[in-house]
Amino acid sequence: METKVRKADSEESFQEAARILQQGGLVAFPTETVYGLGGNALDEEAAKKIYAAKGRPSDNPLIVHIAKKEALSILAEYVPKRAWVLAEHFWPGPLTMILPKSKRVPYGTTGGLETVAVRMPNHPVALRLIQESGIYVAAPSANISGRPSGTMAEHVIEDFEGRIDMILDGGMVKVGIESTVLDLTEEVPVILRPGCITKEMLEEVLGEVVTDQAILPQNQDKHLPPKAPGMKYKHYAPKAELTIVTGEAGRVQQTINKLITDNLEKGLKTGVITTIENQQMYIGGVVQCIGSKEETGTIARGLYKVLREFDHLQVDCIYAESFVEDSMGEAIMNRLQKAAGYSILEV
Numbered sequence: 001m002e003t004k005v006r007k008a009d010s011e012e013s014f015q016e017a018a019r020i021l022q023q024g025g026l027v028a029f030p031t032e033t034v035y036g037l038g039g040n041a042l043d044e045e046a047a048k049k050i051y052a053a054k055g056r057p058s059d060n061p062l063i064v065h066i067a068k069k070e071a072l073s074i075l076a077e078y079v080p081k082r083a084w085v086l087a088e089h090f091w092p093g094p095l096t097m098i099l100p101k102s103k104r105v106p107y108g109t110t111g112g113l114e115t116v117a118v119r120m121p122n123h124p125v126a127l128r129l130i131q132e133s134g135i136y137v138a139a140p141s142a143n144i145s146g147r148p149s150g151t152m153a154e155h156v157i158e159d160f161e162g163r164i165d166m167i168l169d170g171g172m173v174k175v176g177i178e179s180t181v182l183d184l185t186e187e188v189p190v191i192l193r194p195g196c197i198t199k200e201m202l203e204e205v206l207g208e209v210v211t212d213q214a215i216l217p218q219n220q221d222k223h224l225p226p227k228a229p230g231m232k233y234k235h236y237a238p239k240a241e242l243t244i245v246t247g248e249a250g251r252v253q254q255t256i257n258k259l260i261t262d263n264l265e266k267g268l269k270t271g272v273i274t275t276i277e278n279q280q281m282y283i284g285g286v287v288q289c290i291g292s293k294e295e296t297g298t299i300a301r302g303l304y305k306v307l308r309e310f311d312h313l314q315v316d317c318i319y320a321e322s323f324v325e326d327s328m329g330e331a332i333m334n335r336l337q338k339a340a341g342y343s344i345l346e347v
């Protein structure tokens, strides 16, 4: 199959993309979080194509993207007041709400679940495409299952050239990590996946909110089943083995430098993930700078790009510094921990 790659800057590109979606095809497009791989959410066959293109396990449900808040009441069987309040506060934006699905949403889109995930993205290309196609767009992150999500059209081309109908190139995304997923089917709302809309921000609007215990790093050896099926899979991973090194900053640097030297002696190439502030500290490794410690947003934005770049640099192993777990840091560390398969070295 030929994959058309079009800049998202002309009426023609949007018309063509909308037509493909209406005919049951797949179009990758930018959202503010990461690129999405879109298909008609109400068409089971289109959903099947998404799973096939990504190699995604069929029990891992898709998020349905809408361009108008009111569409929530078409996709959900029942919309509680607090969902409308959240939509008012955070939509368009990186918050996905889980609600009981309406009959119109096929099980092929929800991974067999009775609930549906819905989000209104805050990106002009995504909103225009959804509006122009007149459909609800199921769109998981545009990456082959298990790989880091795509944050630039180049990443999507790398994974999907020849496998989908079209890629709309809207440049690099703003946020860089996926939306916060919030389950509203429980009495107390549950965060199933952390994102840049933090627990604190949600609590300011809703009152008490809890985090699914299964996704916390300290509970990994307890093998609790996460409530978002996707969170149980290995994810976001570069090809080389990744280890997070945590502890006092000086010790972390010393340890990583020692590992670089030991590896060099064995003829192995070591990758290092660090920040602008620390990049001079490492000698002999392939150092990739992810962003600035002063601005957590830059770290989120650079994370997947750096993880992907290591695949091209052909390193044998990668060590990452641990980044602050302040508000958005929690979401960043969640992705990094998953990418590392929870391999964490405390020094």
Ligand code: AMP
Binding pocket: 060, 061, 062, 063, 098, 110, 113, 115, 116, 117, 139, 140, 141, 178, 179, 181, 192, 193, 227, 228, 229, 230, 231
């Ligand atoms: P992705 O589309 O790749 O960003 O992944 C979507 C995430 O949302 C995955 O972790 C899914 O398991 C989760 N998700 C989607 N729909 C539901 C749902 N109905 N219930 C729980 N989690 C969901």
Ligand code: MG
Binding pocket: 140, 141, 149
């Ligand atoms: Mg994904």
